[in-house]
Amino acid sequence: MMTPAGLQQRSQLLQAIRGFFLGNDYIEVDTPQRLPVLIPESNLIPFASEDCFLQTSPELCMKRLLANGCERIFQICHCFRKEEHGRLHQSEFTMLEWYHKGADYYDLMRQCEALFCFLARQCAELPGVVDTSTICWKGTNVSLAAPWERLTVADAFEQYAGVDVEEALRTDMFDELLVTAIEPYLGQDRPVFLYEYPLERGLLARRSAQNPKVAERFELYVAGVELANGFSELADPQEQRFRFMEEIDQIRLTRGLDTELPQMFLDELGKIGTAAGIALGVDRLCMLFMGVTDIALVLPFSFEEL
Amino acid sequence: MYTASDLRKGLKIQIDGEPYIITEFDFSKPGKGQALYRTKMRNMITGVQFTQTYRSNDKFERPNLEERKMQFLYAQDDEYHFMDTTSYEQIFLTKEQLGEHLNFLIDNMEVEVLFFGDRPIDVSLPTFVNLEVTVAEPWAKGDTSGSDTKPVTVETGFQLQVPPFINQGDKIQIDTRTGTYITRVKE
Secondary structure, three states, rough: OOOOHHHHHHHHHHHHHHHHHHOOOOEEOOOOEEOOOOOOOOOOOEEEOOOEEEOOOOHHHHHHHHOOOOOEEEEEEEEEEOOOOOOOOOOEEEEEEEEOOOOOHHHHHHHHHHHHHHHHOOOOOOEEEEEOOOOEEOOEEEOOOOOOOEHHHHHHHHHHHOHHHHHHHHHOOHHHHHHHHHHHHHHOOOOEEEEEEHHHHHHOEOOOOOOOOOEEEEEEEEEOEEEEEEEEEEHHHHHHHHHHHHHHHHHHHOOOOOOOOOOHHHHHOOOOOOEEEEEEEEHHHHHHHHHHOHHHHOOOOOHHHH | OOEEEHOOOEEEEOOOOOEEEEEEEEOOOOOOOOEEEEEEEEOOOOOOOEEEEEOOEEEEEEEEEEEEEEEEEEOOOOEEEEOOOOOOEEEEEHHHHHHHHHHOOOOOEEEEEEEEOOEEEEOOOOOOEEEEEEEOOOOOOOOOOOOOHHHEEOOOOOOOEOOOOOOOOOOOEEEOOOOOEEEOOOO
């Protein structure tokens, strides 16, 4: 259970995040958390809630809002993912998502830089903030001054793991190498955008025009902690449907479950046009700015305390 | 059976027919990737440690472990014999298996013996034991060395630091987890 002082710090960050987006002409939305159908993702296990599911992210509803005329929207909400528990994971956690029509994933990277610098200025007295452009986590100073490092997934595998990324995918070692050999070294001096993910690792991301093997997707790392996942949105309903079907097959194969296609989402997807969206873990952001190394310590209550 | 999502620090699992205890555990999951369960574990028989990363579909058997209350009877060569106080069954553990427990083990002591199947693999001693001091230098009154402890040897041969007023023949209480002096025991 957090102390009143800790809750005050968390509240300050939440207010500052809202201030950033409202100040940049975004509107705050609060979409339903209990949904009859989810985006099929084989690596996320949802909680059932009667005849519905608790959302694993607000992506589905927020993109439908985008398709129906919204230009810039953000949301801070709780998401639920079964069997995720650790120093950086809780089954129920707080997500910040924002979507921007007309933008691509490079725009989102610049928005991340601006958001963090804004937060450091607004919340300068938080324990993890050294000065208005530096935070300190686990004894490491991370400079927030833009531009941050941009590193392709292929280069990261080459540099840190000494392995060709195609080879890592073929041998099913992609995730394991990423977690053990690469992530711990990312974003130690300044934040890193790991970008250009292999196409099969970007379920809802647009294929890169320059390199058809990769998706326009990135992950943001600060001090070895993965904080955000953003991408240029795939807006082609046929392509998206095909990728969902593959994912549904995978879920049937690994968990023996039949999963429904999010048909209304697919029906409206074509209306999104050019857009980009990103999901950022608010609890992890609190950990960085509050100088805390266990997620349970930045939550009003961790599950174990209920 | 356990699945990977049951893994946590302190859990005992069976791999290739041997019992292991998880000594370190970390859940990780790269963005939109698969869950990875990173563990460090110790073989409960050999003591060998290793690290291993598991995935969601990995499964583990529960080791058949049981603790039984037993009494230490005697040592012969490198074998230390214990008796189940209800069934009178006798077993032994080796000097190597007992390791540092030997510092505190005396005849007739009641301990918990851990069995893997029908094989004894470890003991847990009582947290506090009372042992007799067999060697102690007399307390030199007027000692100005400023030292507030002195070394003594107890009946098992174990040496530890105690306050200067402890004499040969005294019984002292020792914490078996740390090997430190707690208090003098009057009998």
